[in-house]
Amino acid sequence: MTVLEFPLYFANVVASDGLGLTLLFLRNGLLVVATLLAARALWKATVPRTVPAPLPPQPAARAGETPVSS
Numbered sequence: 001m002t003v004l005e006f007p008l009y010f011a012n013v014v015a016s017d018g019l020g021l022t023l024l025f026l027r028n029g030l031l032v033v034a035t036l037l038a039a040r041a042l043w044k045a046t047v048p049r050t051v052p053a054p055l056p057p058q059p060a061a062r063a064g065e066t067p068v069s070s
Helices: 002-008 010-015 018-046
Strands: none
Touching: 002 010, 002 018, 010 018
């Protein structure tokens, strides 16, 4: 988009006509999207995933007893 904006349609950008403004908005929007995608990829690459700790083994229920809730 920058190649289109500056060498080819620079007069449109300076004149702030429809084509020039559209190119500016598209370029800036793509830059924002690229920044957000890069930030997300960096976040996923550096933040460790938390793995839940394994539960301790539970004692087997005894026959004839009622379970107690806390």
